[in-house]
Amino acid sequence: MSSFNLYRSSRYRRALFALSLALPVSLLLAAGVGAYFIPPLEIPRVLWEKADQAYAVLVAIRFPRVLLAALVGAMLALAGAVLQGLFRNPLADPGLIGVTSGAGLGAAIFIVLVPGAGPLQVFALPVMAFVGGLLATFGVWRLASNGGRVQVLTLLLAGIALNAAAGALIGLLISRASDEQLRSLTFWTLGGFGGATWITLLAMVPSGLLALWGLLRLAQPLNALVLGEREAFHLGVHLEPFKRQAVALSALAVGTAVAAAGGVGFIGLVAPHLFRLLAGPDHRYLLAGAALLGASLSVLADLVARTVVAPAELPVGVVTSLLGAPFFIWLLLRYKREVAR
Known part of the structure; x- marks a missing residue:
């Protein structure tokens, strides 16, 4: 192995190691900080003694919330990394295949058309x-x-068309909604983890873990697809089954995440790019790195959402959009410069 390849391999491993440490640190920080402050370094002692109010806050409120945020962030980031590889487009996002808008339409139908649930x-x-x-x-x-x-x-264009149709139907339902239904729909659409419970978390774990496991196994065909579809076929990739698997697992991941937390945007776009900047584009490392980074970003975004205007709480989707939109604009300008060369 050349010295350059050794350097790249060690760079990937260092990035994964750093992100593996960053995730538990962000989980401890988010579990401790809030309206009821618990020093993060004291959390192991609180869990061991099980004696005071801090233990009840951690177990009943904080832990379900931060774990749900981590799982949602990991699923969105991993789905984003896979779809960017599938479309061979660095600006691809999980919303492009219609799953986010479809989930929003399903929620809007229930909120507006099933009153008194x-x-x-x-x-x-x-x-x-x-x-x-x-x-x-x-x-x-x-x-x-x-x-x-x-x-x-064609898949990308179909997703754009379906997103537009779903957006129009959601707008029609909004025009019929009462004030209470409108508030519920608005807060759900903007995303958040305020309603997280152990039941919510356990309900999404089976489909979430299945999606994560399946998506992580797509690294080799995604690396082959970078060369083009014809070259990937000659390298042994069965293209149509692979495309079906990638889209289905991405839909499962994003559908589970949106069902649990609403519309939390930009994590699926930002996390894969940040890992590429940290280490590189090799999907063998990128997929795991994006999942770790997406989990940490989601947990920290939720921490900002519930502390920056305390005792009120911002929707997490607002926080991720405020941070992600400038990053997306920077990516767009960079991509435009590369195309112009």
Whole structure:
């Protein structure tokens, strides 16, 4: 192995090691900081003694919230990394395949058209969002499919069309919504982890872990696809099954995340790019690195959302958009300069 390859390999490993340390640090920080402050270094003692109010706050409120934020961030970032590799476009985002807008439409239908759901809303709303996201992805796939083959560009255009249609239907439902329904829909659409419970977390763990496991296994075909579809085929990649697997697992990851937390934007775009800047584009490391980085970013964004205007709370989607939009503009300008060369 050349000295350059050894350097690149060690750079990837250093980045993964740093992110593996950053995630538990961010989890401890987010678990301790809040309206009821618990020194992060005291958390192990509090958990061991199980004696005071701090223990109840940690177990009942903070831990479900920070763990849900970490899992959602990991799923969004990993799906974003896979879709950027599939589309071979650094500006690709999980929302492009329609799952985010489909989930939003499913939630809007339930909030506006099923009044008086009461306690059922806690369970039925995420289910409707999840089903809406998967149906939207299936519709995009059917639109882009031609004789059993799917063109990536056609898939992208179908996603844009379905996003527009779902946005129009959500707007129609908003025009019919009452003030209470409008508030509920607005806060859900902007995203947040305020309603996190152990039940919510456990409900999303099976599909979330399945999506993470499946997406992490796509590193080798994504590396081959960088060379182009024809070259990837000659390297042994079965393109159509691979595309179906990548889109289905991405939809599962994003649908689960949106169902649990609403619309938390830009993590799927930002996290993969930050890891590329830290280490490089090799998907064998990029996928795991993006998941770790996305988890940390989501946890820290939630920490900012619930502390910066305390005792009130900002939607997490607002925080991630405020941070992600300038980054997206920078990426767009950089991509434009590279194309012009």
